[in-house]
Structures are given as structure tokens and as C-alpha cells.
Amino acid sequence: MPSIVDEVLQAIGRDIPEFANRTQGAPGRLLRRGVDCILSSFVQKVADPSASFAARDKVCRQLGRFEARQGRTLDSLQAAYRLGLRLVYRRSVEVGKRHGLDPSVVAAMGDSIITYMSDLAEQSVRGYREALARASQDMHERRVRLLRHILQGDGALAEHAARAGWSLPEEVTLVLPRAGQAQPGKALHGDMLADWEAEEPVLLLPGPIDADAEKELTAMLGGAEAVISVTVPPAQAPTALRWARGLSALAGEGAVPGGPLLRCDDHLVSLLLLADLELTDQIGRKELAPLDAFSEGRRGRLIETLGVWLATRGTAADIGERLNVHPQTVRYRMRQLENAMGEALTEPDRRFAIELVLRAREVARTYAAPP
8 A cells, every 4th residue: 555655646746737746745745645545445445345435535525625725627636536546457457467366356446446436536526516615605705795895884995805806896886676576596797796685685786887787687686676876986885875775765655756777867856855855844834934824725826836937937928838827827926925935035045945845845746755
């Protein structure tokens, strides 16, 4: 055994380039123990086919895992197995001749070597796949952590990205699938970060989402509803997430029109106007209080006329056409508004506040949002 182990190690280091630097020092000692275990187990198999090969299988799986961690295929390891067992067979032939063994015994030895090599390869493939699966899981966990760091506004994004093997882009876009959406079997592309385990699943894609990517995203989500954030630098992702959550909430309340994919870019004004309806209502109560003296119907018509005037600054004829009333009616209403509200219609800040309130009410009314 010692001499055949030496011969195998020398041949592996000489004939297989990937092993040239792995036969000396600590790697060499590990390799020697592995070769010795594999060949000793073969001798045990010859002596007792029912013997346990747990130690050999463990070594082969370790060798397979090592190749995976080094980013190599199993080709060099398989070549080492073939080379080593070919030398074992050659030695077997020499021993058979020396001791006058029946040729059928030596032939049986050859068959056993072929079967044995298949066992070695099977165990190494198993270890190799285990290592790849573990590496993939580790990378997945690192990328989930990276996404959470981005969404939390962590300042050390470059460091976290490097640890996750992810190139930090100049801009990112977030996608919020509707809660309960099942995790798709296929990602949009390799650079997408996803946290499907979170209570609120979030996806992050580098750069903007163009029309082609939007089609792929729709297919990936199976047509389920989702919100696409504005495209921002990674450091501003928490803000983009807040806006996307706001749009998702508005869509759930019917405050904005629904659809498979909602883009924040298409609803920025609505997001601003409806961001705090209670505050907007408070401003409205304050600025429109002078109209409380009118009956509900009259008050509603005055506010409607005021809204068109603020939006268009048109003539009585223009406003009348928009409201489907006579221009004289518009003039009458405007006189009533001027008398009731006074400086509120001429002071810029107050006029802006009134217009903001009326625009917010118009958006809410258009999509049947709660008042």
C-alpha cells in the first residue's frame, strides 16, 4: 500500500496540471490521506464485499466539495481517479504474474476497479452538488441581506454588495408585488435582488424598467398586481420604497386606478396630493370656512366654480362652457366667492392652499376614494 500510494500521488502531480501544486505541504498531506483511504477501502472490498465504505464515501464527497469551492469542474478529479485506478490495475497484473494467479482473477480485478471508480465518481458528484447548492444558498442569503441593507438606508452598501458578489449600480428600481403573490420559479435576470420571505415581498432591479423588462416582469409575476417605484440611486431606495408603499395603499383603497403594474412615475401628483388626506381636509376646513354660511347645494356649486377658475384662470365664458352654465351665472358666483373669501383669492399662499385642497378632492373623487 505505501508504495502504490506514492506512485499514484507522483503520477497525479505529474500528469494532471490541476494537481501539480497540491501534492506537497498541507494540501499534499490531505491528498495522501484521501488516496490512502480510497485504495485501502478497495482492498477491504476485495477482502469483504460487505464491508462499510462510509470513510471512503466521506473522502470522495469532500474531494467533490473542494472542487466546487475552487470553482472547478470534476474533470480533473475524475482524471485523477482514472489514473490512480489504472496504476492499481497495472500493479495487480504484476502481482498476478509474480504469484501465478489465474488470468480470470486478474480480469475480475479489472471489472471490480471499473465498478469501484463508478462508486468514487458518484460520491464526488454528490459532494460537488451539495457544495454548489450550499454556495447558491449562501449567495442567496447574502443577497437578501444586501437588499435589506439597501432598503434600510445602510451607508456601507459597497461593502455589502461586494460580499454578495453583486455590482452596485448607479440606479435601482423597486417592485412591490401584491401581498400573497407566490414566488416565481424563474428570476427576471441574475442581477435582480428579491426578498420573498419578507412580510411585504420586495424586488430590486438595476437601472430603470423599460417596456421589454416590464413585459418580462408581468410574465414572471403571472399577471399579478405590483407597484414599480421611481428609479433612484441606491442610497435613495428607502424613499422610493415609501412612495411605492403609498401608491400600493392608494390602489388598495381605489384612490388610483388599478392594473397589473402600477408605475409611481405615472401617479406622482396623486401621491403628493393624497399623501395625507386628513391634513388636506384640515386645510380645506380652514380655507373654505367662509363658504359654510351657504346651503350645502350652493356651497358645492361655488366650490366647483372656484376650482375651475383656479385651474384655468379663464373668462366667464370659458368657465361657463366647462361647467355647462351661462357666463352670467359664472360672474354671479365669482362675486359671491369674492365677497365671502376676500383676500383668500388674491393672496398667493392662501390661493395655492385652496387649489391644493380642491385638486386633492378631485383626484379622490375621480377614483372613488374615501372622503
